[in-house]
Amino acid sequence: MRAVTATDFGGTDVLELCDVHMPIPGDQDLLVEVHSAAVNPVDFKIRRGAFRDRSQLPMVLGFDASGVVCAMGQRVEGFKSGDEIYVSPSLVRNGSNAEYVCVDARTAARKPRCVDHMTASAMPLATLTAWEALYERTSLERNETVLIHAGGGGVGHIAIQLAKLKGARVLITASRDESIELCLGYGADVVINYVEEDFVKRVLELTNGRGCDVVFDCVGGEVFDRSPACVAVNGRIVTIVGSSESSALRDLFVRNITLHFEMMAAPTMYNINPQKQGQILHEAAKLVDDGKLAVHISQAFPLVELAEAHQLQETEHVTGKIAIQVR
Amino acid sequence: MRAVTATDFGGTDVLELCDVHMPIPGDQDLLVEVHSAAVNPVDFKIRRGAFRDRSQLPMVLGFDASGVVCAMGQRVEGFKSGDEIYVSPSLVRNGSNAEYVCVDARTAARKPRCVDHMTASAMPLATLTAWEALYERTSLERNETVLIHAGGGGVGHIAIQLAKLKGARVLITASRDESIELCLGYGADVVINYVEEDFVKRVLELTNGRGCDVVFDCVGGEVFDRSPACVAVNGRIVTIVGSSESSALRDLFVRNITLHFEMMAAPTMYNINPQKQGQILHEAAKLVDDGKLAVHISQAFPLVELAEAHQLQETEHVTGKIAIQVR
The missing domain is CATH 3.40.50.720 (NAD(P)-binding Rossmann-like Domain)
Known part of the structure; x- marks a missing residue:
């Protein structure tokens, strides 16, 4: 079949029209006769090498397709040959810049009936x-x-x-x-x-x-x-x-x-839904009284020794909490 | 009342025990007699100046408190004098490193009954x-x-x-x-x-x-x-x-x-819930057929001119979509 392949990563000069083997559908795949495809920014990004570690060269780009089902794997359900479908082919398989493409049937759907293949092909990825x-x-x-x-x-x-x-x-x-x-x-x-x-x-x-x-x-x-x-x-x-x-x-x-x-001070700083915090503390108090939630205090200081408490907190090696006794 | 205030932004030497005016509760506030407070990393961050533009000097730090309600504003509901409460005071008001603190009543709750004030004070912020x-x-x-x-x-x-x-x-x-x-x-x-x-x-x-x-x-x-x-x-x-x-x-x-x-290729790349995409395309097709969703194709190219289509896409000034006619 005819396809445009990228023979390397780089500029548009790596794109080459050539004859390649027909793709063979896997168990879950549809083999789709492509009527129309579309271009997205991801095409040139992949062409330039964005998924270098996942892409095998030469590769066929094209991640939108509308066309007709002409064969399918044995585990496919819900489609039959002749169905007009539209789909976004996987970024890590060969795409739709070709006469045929294989796609996971689960990712496809029948195309909108009131538009042609070209219009349908412009839709899936976006x-x-x-x-x-x-x-x-x-x-x-x-x-x-x-x-x-x-x-x-x-x-x-x-x-x-x-x-x-x-x-x-x-x-x-x-x-x-x-x-x-x-x-x-x-x-x-x-x-x-x-x-x-x-x-x-x-x-x-x-x-x-x-x-x-x-x-x-x-x-x-x-x-x-x-x-x-x-x-x-x-x-x-x-x-x-x-x-x-x-x-x-x-x-x-x-x-x-x-x-x-998570900025727990946001409700009070901006006065947005402050009662939510009262509700949480109410629920937490019930958990404590039910023996389901506890707090660990590793050290307590009187208020006059607040500076020492700060110094301990600043070590960033405090286990649990530091309390300050005020009265 | 006694309080430890930060007189400037900086190290722990800015912390100073002194006598300050009692805070006056606003309409929604509880005036709380503080029994215990706790220290959190945010204390030293604010002391060093993290909220410099929101903090007025001298300031009282301390963003956990457990204590007893002794007065309240006229719009407060659900609390009465003598209630034992725990709360995380607002980061942008004076805090609980003092004998009294004002807090928004909506953010407070009755403290767990089975623990003392010190334990309760170690809980709210965390x-x-x-x-x-x-x-x-x-x-x-x-x-x-x-x-x-x-x-x-x-x-x-x-x-x-x-x-x-x-x-x-x-x-x-x-x-x-x-x-x-x-x-x-x-x-x-x-x-x-x-x-x-x-x-x-x-x-x-x-x-x-x-x-x-x-x-x-x-x-x-x-x-x-x-x-x-x-x-x-x-x-x-x-x-x-x-x-x-x-x-x-x-x-x-x-x-x-x-x-x-949002990485739309994730379901197909990792084979996680791919049928979700088929479902979305099915819903979208219905919207198109109902005249509620449309796609705009600004230009179409035959497959042999894919390189030109890429070049146009790479300008990043494409209106709507570019289609590729395969057959």
Whole structure:
């Protein structure tokens, strides 16, 4: 079959049209006759070597597909030959820039009936990304405010629609006229031209200084780094890129991790739901009285010896707690 | 009243026992006769200037208290004079290193009856931190595996007990004999002596290479940076310290933010719940057929022109999607 393969990691000159063997479906696979594929930023990232340790050369890129099922493995359920399906092929197998592709049947679905293969093929990766980010990771809720960076992009313009379907207020960053128009057309409430104005300042203005509930970052780098400043206390950020500066954060991305910051003083500092802390302490007191929770005090000081207590705490080798007797 | 005040930011020499005015309770406040307080790492951090912009000098530190209610504001409900309460006073008001402290009544609760004021005073800040981190942020579940860094510390030893109460498997890092013994006494399943062995390697061994579901990081720095490597795909990390390297992360901590990384390829790369993606695409197809979701294709290329499509995508100024026609 015909395919475009990447013969090496590098620029677009590594892409080569050639004849390759037909892929053979595994037990859970569909063999799909590809009608249309789509391009995503991940294509050029992998081409440049982003998953170098997981990619075998030569490789076929293409992580969106719409086409027709023509064969399948013996454990596949719910599909038959001739079904028109759309799917995002695995990043670590050969993709859809070819006449045929094998995909895990469980990750595929029948394509929307009212659109053609080309339109259907433009959807899977961006839709899965936006859906998982807004509906699963951050659990965006009705009447919350979400800021979507790069609303006019592949993921962004799907995200606008999903956020509006949920009943959220949608703020967008975009700069080109074409993008701005697209975002407004898909229902964005406010488009912030980040080239002409400071998006942090504008988001704070638009939310009475509170910040938005959710930031969906499809850009990364400086945009990621500046996003915490425009999220509300207790808010959520979801990024599909991550900060460039820390390898720990890159690890978090590849493993799809959620990182929580626990700042127990937030309710009292910002006066947000302070009664929750009274409730927790009430529950904890019951556990103590039931013999289910205990605290370990390794040393106690009178108030006049507070400095000594601080010095001990500063060793960072305190077992359990240090108490201060006031009376 | 007598109090120890910090007269400046700096070392323990800024702490000074002196006579200060009694605090006056606001509408929602309890005036508490302090019987006992406790010390936490946040005390020396604030003393050194961590909240410099929010702290007024001279200030009274001390963010744990147990004592007796002796007066209250007019809007307080649920307490009366003489009640024995325990509470974590606000980080941005004067604290409990004094004979009296004012606290928001909503954040207080009656102290456990079966323990004395000293024991009760050692609980609030650490308990709230551990409770919020495990039960609210990460929603630790029965039979999940949690790694708690510094299990013998103030927060850590409470966290062990809360995790065991939830039915989780609890792995701990600790190094001193006293800490290790304390952790085992409170029910830790495995204590990893991180000085003697590599905690990442050991956690992977203990979880058949999968990693743990939740990491609770009470240490930060290098321990935070190395934690992603021992969390399972789709896992959660909660930190009360955060990485030292990025100011964006410090912002996240102070605003109590949750950071999600969305890597849509994770289900297929790691073969975890791949059918979820088929379900999402099925739902999305229905939305398209109902006219509620659309995709915007700004340009289409034939397969032989894939390199041009990549080049366009690499400009990072694509509106919507680029399609590739295969047949």
